[in-house]
Amino acid sequence: MAGTEVLGRVTWRTGKVVSLRDETSTARTIAIEVRDWPGHVAGQHVDVRLTAPDGYSAVRSYSIASAPNSDRRIEITVERLEDGEVSPYLTQEVAIGDELDLRGPIGGWFVWHVDQTEPIQLIAGGSGIVPLMAIIRSRLASASNARFRLLYSLREPAAAFYKDELQAISIRGESVILSYAFTRITPKDWPRPASRIDAALLSENVWPSHLSPTCYVCGPTSFVEHVAGLLIAAGMDRGRIRTERFGSTGEHK
């Protein structure tokens, strides 16, 4: 895979905030219009730069949540970190009409291309859903027939991002099979007590290894370590497991 193909030109661009949507009490989706956006591949991220009046600046990377499209608009979903420097600003201060410096798209490994035909297994822990949502949206917006499954592990039902959209996908019965796991609080009448993902839950909710799926696992480090270990124990080819880890803390710590 050629790096330059998926890296794009890493110059700073100006984006304009065109809409804001709260996903949860701590996470917000920001739609940004970027006039010279070169397009991206599902799974890539952008660097966002904030600059104070005295020139001090801080840059953080955020996964792109939206599917590649031609309308020069991308969405990112930002989870507010209590001790964060950039995420509190992006989830609380930023307003429609504000301009942001951003750079990207970046990343050529944790990506899904529409010409991939093999079964795809997505496994998200918490806010790790963001790049996987871009992959699902990319799949649904394309002519792809690839078979998809998403296993979405959450602390509690209220922590879910993209609730309505995922529910609609689930109801329409499109070829994305969704399942959830809850680690602290389950919905009422949920058949399984709250617990971390284990081998039994995994075997019921992911493609069997003989289908040779490509697996994309994204979430906090301990989640990714745990799930990748279970996938290998279940016979998955380690070369087909791609991981992306968000920081060192998380629900499974």
Place this chain on the structure above:
Amino acid sequence: MAIISRGFSGRRSAGEVKLPPGQYLTTDFPVLSAGPTPRISLDRWEFTIDDGTNVMQRWDWNSFRDLPRETITVDLHCVTRWSKLGTSWEGVSFDTLLANVKTDLPFAMIHSYGDYTTNLPLKDLLSKQAWIAFKYDGTDLAPEHGGPARLLVPHLYLWKSAKWVKGLTLMKDDKPGFWEGLGYHIYGDPWREQRYSEE
């Protein structure tokens, strides 16, 4: 020209710490890897140095651990923008590992268990700039941080400090490793902010 972010003041580092451009301080030790963490048993571990044709040096775990070890305290700078200061390691320097290797080949490709690779000039491995580390903070290196042993080359972005190392191949010409082939900088100096290939 940067856009001023209305209402943003940021959180400056308190002390006089000088970080490479675009980095922020963390006290965590985040983990970044492209795939699952390989589990390598010590009785099958080895590290080799070759020139693409012949193996020039080979150590198993015991002979590797018999080499002179050093305590190293260094700052780490990850391309994902976190920096961690004053980390403490134990390892074997490449000055020791390469002491009996005679070569004119100026570049190196590092290979890892799990098929990761990264490239760097051979001179960046010498002069007490690079080690194979097997302890972090006084304890055996955890698998998710690269154990049993990882490259430690702290003057470059941390992706160059390959985890789970198993060998070094000397090369006539520089060639991109894993991330370098996916658009990251061929050299990766944090002080010159060489994050991506076009910088």
